[in-house]
Structures are given as C-alpha cells and as structure tokens.
Amino acid sequence: MKRRTVLSMEQALSLPYATLRFAQLGWRVIRIESTPAGDGLPGDPNRYIGGKVADDDRRSYFIAPNVGKEAIALNLKEPQGQALLRKLLVELDVDVFCCNTVPRRYRQLGIDYETLAAAKPDLIWAGISAMGPDYPDAPGYDPVIQAMAGYMELTGPADGPPTLSGVPIVDLKAGDEVYANVMLALAERAETGRGMRIDVSMLQAAASWLITTLPLLDFDCQPNEITRCGNEHRKFIPTNVYPTSDGFIYMAIGSDVQWKRLTEIPKFAAVGSPARATNEGRHQEREAIHRDMAAETRKYATAEIAADFRQATIPHAPIHDIPAVRKLDAVSRKLTLTRMPGGKEVHMQPMAVDLPAVSPKGTSFGASQELTFPPKYGEHTRAVLKEAGCKPEEIAKLEQDRIIA
Numbered sequence: 001m002k003r004r005t006v007l008s009m010e011q012a013l014s015l016p017y018a019t020l021r022f023a024q025l026g027w028r029v030i031r032i033e034s035t036p037a038g039d040g041l042p043g044d045p046n047r048y049i050g051g052k053v054a055d056d057d058r059r060s061y062f063i064a065p066n067v068g069k070e071a072i073a074l075n076l077k078e079p080q081g082q083a084l085l086r087k088l089l090v091e092l093d094v095d096v097f098c099c100n101t102v103p104r105r106y107r108q109l110g111i112d113y114e115t116l117a118a119a120k121p122d123l124i125w126a127g128i129s130a131m132g133p134d135y136p137d138a139p140g141y142d143p144v145i146q147a148m149a150g151y152m153e154l155t156g157p158a159d160g161p162p163t164l165s166g167v168p169i170v171d172l173k174a175g176d177e178v179y180a181n182v183m184l185a186l187a188e189r190a191e192t193g194r195g196m197r198i199d200v201s202m203l204q205a206a207a208s209w210l211i212t213t214l215p216l217l218d219f220d221c222q223p224n225e226i227t228r229c230g231n232e233h234r235k236f237i238p239t240n241v242y243p244t245s246d247g248f249i250y251m252a253i254g255s256d257v258q259w260k261r262l263t264e265i266p267k268f269a270a271v272g273s274p275a276r277a278t279n280e281g282r283h284q285e286r287e288a289i290h291r292d293m294a295a296e297t298r299k300y301a302t303a304e305i306a307a308d309f310r311q312a313t314i315p316h317a318p319i320h321d322i323p324a325v326r327k328l329d330a331v332s333r334k335l336t337l338t339r340m341p342g343g344k345e346v347h348m349q350p351m352a353v354d355l356p357a358v359s360p361k362g363t364s365f366g367a368s369q370e371l372t373f374p375p376k377y378g379e380h381t382r383a384v385l386k387e388a389g390c391k392p393e394e395i396a397k398l399e400q401d402r403i404i405a
Helices: 014-024 058-064 079-091 111-121 142-148 170-190 202-207 215-218 258-265 267-273 277-285 287-295 302-314 323-329 381-387 394-401
Strands: 005-009 028-033 052-054 072-073 096-099 123-129 196-201 239-244 246-251 316-318 335-339 347-349
Touching: 005 014, 005 335, 005 381, 014 028, 014 058, 014 096, 014 123, 014 170, 028 267, 058 302, 058 347, 072 287, 079 111, 079 381, 111 123, 142 170, 142 202, 170 196, 170 202, 170 302, 196 202, 239 287, 246 302, 258 267, 258 277, 267 287, 381 394
Parallel strands: 005 028, 005 096, 028 072, 096 123, 123 196
Antiparallel strands: 239 246, 246 316, 335 347
C-alpha cells in the first residue's frame, strides 16, 4: 500500500482518532493547530487534559490518539496563513485534508473544500461536525450527541436515569466513518483521478446505529421496546448480568437450542419448563426467569459457573475491569506501543483489525504496533515548511508575523 500524506486540522478526540488509524497504517499524518491567541493555552485543548506525562502540553488524555504524528502551528485566520496551507497541500502532495471545526468556519479559515480543491484538484477532503454542514453553528461533543441521538435514553437501568456510555462511542464512530470513507474515496480516485468531499455528521453517524430500535417505530412497538432495560436484551431471554457468590457473570442465550443446553446443566435444571422452551414463551416470563437465574447463580463462584457454560457452549463472560482486559491473551499480544522521551514503554489499545505481517517495528506494508511519541505543540513547523520549499529567512519572517509558531 502506498504511504499517503494526511494534513489534519484537528483537536479533541473524534478526528485525532480517525487520523490515528491512518498513522497505524504507516501513513504520514501532520496535525495543524492554531497559533497562540489571547490568554488561552496554545493548540489542542486536549494537550492539557489529564495527568502530566512528558511535559505540560503532552498529558495523559492526549497521548493515545496522537502517537505517530507530526505537529505544526499555523494561523489560518490570516490570508498569509491560508496561502501557506495551500502551498503545503501542493508541495507535500497531500492526499487527504481533514478538519473538525464547526462548518461556519470553513470559509473563514480558507479550509473549505472548494478553496482547497482549487489548489489541489485530486484532494480528498473530510470534515467531522455535530450535524453536518446544514447546521453550521452546532458544536459537536460526544455526550451531547449521545443525548440527542437517543443513546442515553437507551442506556441504564429501566427504573434509573438516562446514562452515558462508558466510552465516547459517538466520537469514535465518527472517526471510523472518516477512515472508511477516505478509503472509499481513494478507491474512487484511483479510477477517476478526482478528489472527493466527505462530510461526517456525528448525529447521523450515531443514528445509523439505531438499527435495533428506530425501525420499530413503524411496527407499532411497545414503549418498553425502545427505552432503557439495564443489562437485559430486549428480545433474547435470558440475556443479563447475574450475581455469583464472588462477583458477576454475563450470560447471553441467543436461541432455543442454547436454552435447552442451559437447562440440561444440573445447576439450572429447575429454571426450565415446557412454557419456557421457546423465546416467545420465555418473553412472557421474562422477570420470573431473571429471578430464577439469579437465585441459582448466586450459589456458586463465577469460575465454576463459567466452566459449566464453557462445557455447554453457552455465551458468557465475567465482568472484567480494565486491568483485567489488558491481561487477556487475545488483547495483550495486540497492544500498540509508544516510548516516552526517556525510553519508558507505554502500552495502548490494540489496532482495530490485524494487518498483514504487522510487527512491533513495522514492515514493508508500513503498519507498526509501535508508533512515535506524540509531538510537542508546533514541534515540526520549521521542518515541514522547509520541506515545502520555504527558505530560512522566509520561515523567520512568518514566525515574526505570527503566521506560524
């Protein structure tokens, strides 16, 4: 796969996560941050969130989404900065430009598709915003979109308040949509030679995942089918978290055959009955089944129940905390790495999908499990401008005029 170049005006999580996936492929990712203005801290606010890791502008919340990248600081509020951006697109032969600011600012900053495509016609342009360009002023924050898209209405106990997901799933979904659609655009460009504009609406992307609830509105569904139900599954019974003598276990019965195997386990024989042989019958006795299951599971240790479920091929899992997840063999062997300036290894989340022959140090494919530590604010500004053909005196003047930092 050819190594691509991505120029990304990014901050927060949704777009940095998308471009992280490109960095994991071995692509060149250059993040653009704003030059200092006023009394605020310069660049991406996420640089300053969490515990101090390396220095003041590389704190814990910033590290994982920004490994393997370069960083430049550019003042796009000024025409001179906008012209410099267009120069970078051409001189660095940039394949993809990304941004995640509100659409109202696209033209103000000279980053709109029309302006950039005029400079580089085969450019692939991708923007993430709260609700797409039809809603140019709406800010996009994961918890707000979780609320707006009904996710909070669907999450939490049936008798409890709406609840946020434990991970910022809307941010990550939006980032994955940029990744997938850029790949589609590259395939199209290989055939046509033309670039493409991609607008990712966080709300629309989130709503696309309402596949098990939103269509039910046209099926005269009951209100309890499209609201919170705790850890239960709305359709497959019994699927729930059950207490054990030393913790909890999650069990999912997805068919009548699995239910039959469950009730053939001596511990759970009393839970079965002819009326419960089908999922429809079990639906009628849902609450009683959950009570009966809990009454049995709490008599035994998690490991003992898990052994029975493995033997009967019943889908199940203990409820792991995050340290336990990292110790899972299927996860621990896949973790990505970076190294702090002092050499200490930092283990991060695995890549989403294994790539051909990925090794810790990378391959001819370009992908690597180990990526460089995130850059300091503006760390690569001078080097990138020099690469784009700017002379030292020109770079010094740009810095003096506060066009770069």
